[in-house]
Amino acid sequence: MSLLYDEGQLAIATESRRVLEARIMPDALLPLLEQSGQYHAPYWETAKEQGWTALALPEAYGGLDLGLVELGLIAFQIGRSLAGAPFLTSSFGAARAILDLGDEGLKNDWLPKLASGESIGAVAFAEGQSVLGTSVRFADGKLTGTKPGVSGGLHADVAVVLANDNGTPVIVVAALDGVTKTAINSFDNSRCVADLTFAGTPATEIARGEDALDAARHVLALQSVVTAHEQTGGAEALLERARDYANTRRAFGQVIGAFQSVKHRIAEMYGLVELARAGALHAATREGHPDFLKAAAAARIQATDSYDTCARDCVQVHGGIGVTWEAGLHLHMRRARTLAMELGNLFFWEDVLVDCLEGEAA
Amino acid sequence: MSDLETFRTRARAWLESVAPTYGKAAQTHLAYEEKLALGRRYLKARFDAGFAGINWPVDMGGQGLTHIEKVTFETEEMQFGMPTHFFGISLGMPVPIIMKFCEDKAWVKERVLKALQGEEIWCQLFSEPAGGSDLAGLRMKAEQDGNGWKLNGQKLWTSYAQYSDYGVIVARTDPTAQKHKGLTYFWVDMRAPGVEVRPVKLAGGDSHVNEVFFDDVKIDDSHRMSPVGGGFAVAMATLMIERYVATDSGGFGPHLDLFVSLAKDVEINGQPAIKDGRIRQQIARNYAMRNGLDAITARAMLMMQAGMEPGPEGSLNKLVSVRSRQKLSELAIDLQGTDGLHFDEHLSVKDNWQTSWINAPTGRIAGGADEMLLNTIAEKILGLPQDHRPDKGVPFNEIPA
Numbered sequence: 047m048s049l050l051y052d053e054g055q056l057a058i059a060t061e062s063r064r065v066l067e068a069r070i071m072p073d074a075l076l077p078l079l080e081q082s083g084q085y086h087a088p089y090w091e092t093a094k095e096q097g098w099t100a101l102a103l104p105e106a107y108g109g110l111d112l113g114l115v116e117l118g119l120i121a122f123q124i125g126r127s128l129a130g131a132p133f134l135t136s137s138f139g140a141a142r143a144i145l146d147l148g149d150e151g152l153k154n155d156w157l158p159k160l161a162s163g164e165s166i167g168a169v170a171f172a173e174g175q176s177v178l179g180t181s182v183r184f185a186d187g188k189l190t191g192t193k194p195g196v197s198g199g200l201h202a203d204v205a206v207v208l209a210n211d212n213g214t215p216v217i218v219v220a221a222l223d224g225v226t227k228t229a230i231n232s233f234d235n236s237r238c239v240a241d242l243t244f245a246g247t248p249a250t251e252i253a254r255g256e257d258a259l260d261a262a263r264h265v266l267a268l269q270s271v272v273t274a275h276e277q278t279g280g281a282e283a284l285l286e287r288a289r290d291y292a293n294t295r296r297a298f299g300q301v302i303g304a305f306q307s308v309k310h311r312i313a314e315m316y317g318l319v320e321l322a323r324a325g326a327l328h329a330a331t332r333e334g335h336p337d338f339l340k341a342a343a344a345a346r347i348q349a350t351d352s353y354d355t356c357a358r359d360c361v362q363v364h365g366g367i368g369v370t371w372e373a374g375l376h377l378h379m380r381r382a383r384t385l386a387m388e389l390g391n392l393f394f395w396e397d398v399l400v401d402c403l404e405g406e407a408a
Numbered sequence: 409m410s411d412l413e414t415f416r417t418r419a420r421a422w423l424e425s426v427a428p429t430y431g432k433a434a435q436t437h438l439a440y441e442e443k444l445a446l447g448r449r450y451l452k453a454r455f456d457a458g459f460a461g462i463n464w465p466v467d468m469g470g471q472g473l474t475h476i477e478k479v480t481f482e483t484e485e486m487q488f489g490m491p492t493h494f495f496g497i498s499l500g501m502p503v504p505i506i507m508k509f510c511e512d513k514a515w516v517k518e519r520v521l522k523a524l525q526g527e528e529i530w531c532q533l534f535s536e537p538a539g540g541s542d543l544a545g546l547r548m549k550a551e552q553d554g555n556g557w558k559l560n561g562q563k564l565w566t567s568y569a570q571y572s573d574y575g576v577i578v579a580r581t582d583p584t585a586q587k588h589k590g591l592t593y594f595w596v597d598m599r600a601p602g603v604e605v606r607p608v609k610l611a612g613g614d615s616h617v618n619e620v621f622f623d624d625v626k627i628d629d630s631h632r633m634s635p636v637g638g639g640f641a642v643a644m645a646t647l648m649i650e651r652y653v654a655t656d657s658g659g660f661g662p663h664l665d666l667f668v669s670l671a672k673d674v675e676i677n678g679q680p681a682i683k684d685g686r687i688r689q690q691i692a693r694n695y696a697m698r699n700g701l702d703a704i705t706a707r708a709m710l711m712m713q714a715g716m717e718p719g720p721e722g723s724l725n726k727l728v729s730v731r732s733r734q735k736l737s738e739l740a741i742d743l744q745g746t747d748g749l750h751f752d753e754h755l756s757v758k759d760n761w762q763t764s765w766i767n768a769p770t771g772r773i774a775g776g777a778d779e780m781l782l783n784t785i786a787e788k789i790l791g792l793p794q795d796h797r798p799d800k801g802v803p804f805n806e807i808p809a
Contacts, residue, residue: 049707050714289790304793306779309786316785317728320721321700328703347696393685396692403668403695404682 066127072374078236083229086130094163107157114330118275125279136198139269140167143206147252168202177390182209189244199240220249234380267342274326274349284360318352343399353382432489447491451526460524475652482654502530509633531572533563550579559622569618583805591639612767613753657701659733661764730771737765
């Protein structure tokens with residue numbers, strides 16, 4: 047895996063950008079904010095039709111056998127265009143957990159359907175402030191309890207759930223038929239976040255004990271690398287909008303981009319975008335290496351900071367127009383915060399990273 | 409192994425073999441002049457070993473390789489702390505520029521060979537008291553004097569001028585022209601009558617930079633390296649030569665693993681500082697950022713190897729890394745409590761937090777102030793407009809003071 051994209055990878059980037067720019071309009075995304083539980087169906091249809099759901103899964107299960115670098119390229123464009131649903135990352139996380147930990151039966155049950163997009167997957171690890179929450183009970187093959195705030199959970203068909211079996215952490219896979227899904231009203235409603243309440247839901251164990259916690263971190267790391275690309279794409283879109291606005295909006299007899307307070311702010315955004323891009327790509331190339339978790343944590347921290355900061359500063363550069371509903375910059379503000387929370391907040395990732403570094407230092 | 413890896417292995421083996429003689433440990437407790445002498449011996453050894461002028465032509469005493477090998481060697485060399493800084497400017501800019509712009513090739517070759525072997529040092533006389541970032545605003549006068557020129561004025565921040573044999577200099581030959589158009593580029597003999605070098609002591613205690621006075625210094629017209637009035641273009645060419653240099657995401661200060669070690673050794677509220685959330689957050693954020701810079705550098709190297717032009721994001725390194733070094737050094741001193749008050753100005757900025765901290769501001773100013781780098785990113789990469797420039801299009805001698 048190289049830090050330089052090859053021709054095939056560049057073609058993926060170009061084509062996904064073309065398709066998304068033709069089909070995703072902010073006008074369609076704004077109304078979704080005001081109703082909980084609705085996602086942008088044309089986006090998800092596009093993702094399925096283009097094979098993005100299958101991209102990073104093995105051919106044996108209907109996948110295209112590509113990896114994090116390619117999925118990252120798609121996610122980057124999705125970040126630029128603002129995805130109308132969280133399912134690409136949530137399904138990928140669920141599929142990778144099943145692929146890496148599940149038995150053949152489970153793989154055959156779910157992977158082809160996740161690859162085609164016929165089924166939607168969710169990863170349900172967090173509980174409130176605990177990124178790796180285990181309060182849901184698993185006993186006799188059945189789950190009981192509530193996983194709050196599961197991204198994509200409202201429309202998911204299958205969830206990978208972190209739970210406890212008599213106090214021991216376990217990861218289980220549960221079909222969500224019959225599970226109570228309660229949509230929550232969020233500041234970014236197309237994420238279709240829901241509380242999932244299990245009441246004796248049949249589930250299959252795929253990991254146990256410390257291994258389960260390690261596996262959970264690994265799944266989050268995989269999703270974080272994809273998301274770091276998405277965050278970078280969002281940050282880049284904001285950088286371009288800030289630049290374009292500063293080059294046209296006039297005040298005091300000149301374009302505002304001629305004022306250093308404005309142009310330096312935008313130059314700093316450029317730095318943040320490039321740091322995020324480099325970190326995300328580096329992490330994507332490290333899958334399978336011992337330093338993957340460290341690279342993923344670093345990528346997540348940088349990309350999260352970059353996207354949040356670009357959202358903040360792009361609005362600031364726009365002045366009054368930046369805070370209007372119609373300008374839509376708040377779509378990025380909302381998405382930046384949502385992506386910062388999904389997959390674990392930075393407190394969690396800073397600890398993951400420093401734990402890795404602590405192990406290394408003399 | 410690729411050719412480049414073979415080269416790297418060979419370079420590393422040689423560096424390791426001479427590290428006891430010239431490396432960091434060999435320099436402790438050496439006086440400044442002794443360090444310079446050691447540096448000269450190191451350059452001679454490097455020349456003899458075939459690692460000098462790596463991307464320079466063979467007929468000039470170089471190795472005839474590419475800038476990829478050059479950056480690779482410098483990256484390896486940097487880790488040993490070899491005493492090369494006296495020669496960094498000399499070999500980085502003035503000497504390559506005389507190779508490119510001086511016509512007397514026999515004379516040039518003699519200079520290049522002596523510079524490569526540490527026998528002669530060149531300095532670069534650009535900045536002045538009235539301006540560093542605003543290079544084209546310089547005031548040093550060069551007036552025609554018979555068949556040659558007469559220099560009068562003052563330069564400032566000239567690194568290693570006190571040890572230099574020669575220098576390249578930009579001077580104003582026509583004050584009635586617009587600022588960029590009235591400049592001419594020369595080389596000067598630093599031992600010529602009328603040249604006076606006075607070291608300037610910096611905040612950290614060292615005096616490697618100087619003010620250099622020119623009082624009726626006469627030079628022959630053969631010293632001229634640009635058309636009359638065409639000096640700005642050669643000055644820009646000089647600054648562009650060093651585009652591919654070894655970078656350091658630690659901002660040429662201590663690396664993050666030293667900070668992690670420190671945080672494990674000291675305590676906050678009775679527990680190791682590394683367990684303190686404030687410290688953990690700083691470590692994590694710094695690591696994430698430096699990891700990004702390292703990936704940018706790694707990608708640039710791959711692009712060069714593939715014959716591609718690296719992207720402009722390489723320009724971020726100095727901006728981002730040095731200011732992070734500055735803050736991290738402050739934090740490291742905080743962490744040490746009263747132990748952090750100890751100071752030894754001779755300790756290396758690469759592994760001492762105090763010297764790193766006190767010298768960090770220089771890194772944010774020299775070679776392009778942070779604000780200039782931001783302007784460059786904004787204007788050259790993002791296409792934002794130039795600042796309002798009252799001096800634009802105005803003859804130099806009519807610019808409002």
